[in-house]
Amino acid sequence: MKKKFLLTTALTLALTSPLAFTTGPVYADEGHDDEKSGIEYQMFMGSRQIKGEIPSHEMNSKLFVPLRLTAEELGYEVKWDPDTKTVDLLKNNQFYKNIIPDHMMGGRSMVSLDVLSSYAENMNIKVTKGSINLFKKSSVSLSQRGYVVMGPGNAVISFDMKTNDIIAIYNDTEIPAAKKAHGLAVSPDGKKLYVSSMVESEVSVFDLEKESLEASIPVGFKTHHIEVNPNGKYVYVTELKGSKISVIDTKTNQVVKTVTTGKGTYLPYLSQDGSKLFVTNKVDNNVVVIDTITNEIIKTFATGKAPSHIAFDDQTETLYVTNTGDGTISIINENENITVSVGKDPHGIGISDDLIFVANAGDETLTLISKKDLSVIETKIIGKTPGHISISPDGGYVYVQVEGEKKVLILDATTGKVLESIHLISDGHQTSFPKNNN
Incomplete structure (x- = not known):
């Protein structure tokens, strides 16, 4: 199943064997910065604030979140491929492969809320004043x-x-x-x-x-x-x-x-x-x-x-x-x-x-x-x-x-x-x- 995103960002969901999942660096820099942060947003998982090195932010009227931080909070294993500059996510034999970051910030991959909603399939996402809120679907x-x-x-x-x-x-x-x-x-x-x-x-x-x-x-x-x-x-x-x-x-x-x-x-x-x-x-x-x-x-x-x-x-x-x-x-x-x-x-x-x-x-x-x-x-x-x-x-x-x-x-x-x-x-x-x- 494939989804297309702006700026040629693509996300492919594949159900394959875990053996096909390659290991990359864990917290090494994921790339060079190509953007400066705009208006910053706090992020909450339920009532708990999710804090990372790089904040979520608004830029050009779109909201972006740190891919690794949000994915790991949702229980995914995160793999960065320095050659293709893409990210793979793994959880319970479910793969989200070849995620292309929209841009880099502080050496971290940033993705839009559209991409976040794809791998946060069991969560409701709501944006309020100055914050992005993730809640378990109920x-x-x-x-x-x-x-x-x-x-x-x-x-x-x-x-x-x-x-x-x-x-x-x-x-x-x-x-x-x-x-x-x-x-x-x-x-x-x-x-x-x-x-x-x-x-x-x-x-x-x-x-x-x-x-x-x-x-x-x-x-x-x-x-x-x-x-x-x-x-x-x-x-x-x-x-x-x-x-x-x-x-x-x-x-x-x-x-x-x-x-x-x-x-x-x-x-x-x-x-x-x-x-x-x-x-x-x-x-x-x-x-x-x-x-x-x-x-x-x-x-x-x-x-x-x-x-x-x-x-x-x-x-x-x-x-x-x-x-x-x-x-x-x-x-x-x-x-x-x-x-x-x-x-x-x-x-x-x-x-x-x-x-x-x-x-x-x-x-x-x-x-x-x-x-x-x-x-x-x-x-x-x-x-x-x-x-x-x-x-x-x-x-x-x-x-x-x-x-x-x-x-x-x-x-x-x-x-x-x-x-x-x-x-x-x-x-x-x-x-x-x-x-x-x-």
């Missing part, structure tokens, strides 16, 4: 994908919840609100992303099946956090450093109501059945409860100083709130309002059947508390600036953002043990999943 359904919003990176990444491999990235040219994005929600069927940005006054709706922008919804204020109702009919977005929350109809993609909740409106959180919406007010030091049928405030609960994140247990109708201003969490139900001390600047909070998880952004720790007697079981260092906490749809795993170290920790929801981590391209702010009330 057939996992949309309902089995998780997402992380990366504000500083102006992007949202998607990962396979079974393998935790990063499989896609969407930037702010595709999702406008990904620019300095802060809030992220996924529709219950996993087909749409709702993204809010701290520098935009609109919510982006991204169709994941078509991988295209469906709508940009103006809400009349700079946005902050966002939630989608488990019934999929409404989305709720809070005002940045304000006092309001807007309700968006997902059928029409229009704001149908704006509710004034109090000073310092911060985070929305829905009960599992979607009937109640809880909203923290950091200045008023309280949480309001909104009936999602009438969109009216029906209750207000006092909290500690500067309440931030929320978790709610539908079975016991108990509310859990982090108070960033005084290093506590509030545990609230109809009969009691209890305060428990945790770490410095508690931020994210999540609950499992037996445990309460609290991310303390100010002292790099995670506090585990018994739901039964509210005793602190353990406080452990997990990394710089831990933030949002999310629970997997099946309740078995806890995802903790460690923003200062560009990673997401995955914990066992029963034991609190760290099982794995997802390393990110940029600082991640929040992990989100499809969730419904079925």
Whole structure:
């Protein structure tokens, strides 16, 4: 099978005996430079940056990558023929023979993205601002994908919840609100992303099946956090450093109501059945409860100083709130309002059947508390600036953002043990999943 490329670059794929594969020098210079580098690009394999002596670069409106570096990262044996000045690749009895470099740079062969896509046949290649991203091709359904919003990176990444491999990235040219994005929600069927940005006054709706922008919804204020109702009919977005929350109809993609909740409106959180919406007010030091049928405030609960994140247990109708201003969490139900001390600047909070998880952004720790007697079981260092906490749809795993170290920790929801981590391209702010009330 043959493919033709510009500048007479040709790539031939041949399936032959390994004995026919000749050995050449390994890291000797592959030729003399005939070009100067243009705009440089970073390259990532999933979340890991691939670094070499010679960077990928743009030249004459085309992108070029180091052949040896990328091929070896993909598991190929690389052979340079100094006589023909061509490159052969070998992996699992599969040969890519007689690759002609487009040009040389620092003694290394450079090839175009067209050539890269030929020998990276099991990878998706995506170019974003200043970077070339390679992801493993995945057939996992949309309902089995998780997402992380990366504000500083102006992007949202998607990962396979079974393998935790990063499989896609969407930037702010595709999702406008990904620019300095802060809030992220996924529709219950996993087909749409709702993204809010701290520098935009609109919510982006991204169709994941078509991988295209469906709508940009103006809400009349700079946005902050966002939630989608488990019934999929409404989305709720809070005002940045304000006092309001807007309700968006997902059928029409229009704001149908704006509710004034109090000073310092911060985070929305829905009960599992979607009937109640809880909203923290950091200045008023309280949480309001909104009936999602009438969109009216029906209750207000006092909290500690500067309440931030929320978790709610539908079975016991108990509310859990982090108070960033005084290093506590509030545990609230109809009969009691209890305060428990945790770490410095508690931020994210999540609950499992037996445990309460609290991310303390100010002292790099995670506090585990018994739901039964509210005793602190353990406080452990997990990394710089831990933030949002999310629970997997099946309740078995806890995802903790460690923003200062560009990673997401995955914990066992029963034991609190760290099982794995997802390393990110940029600082991640929040992990989100499809969730419904079925």
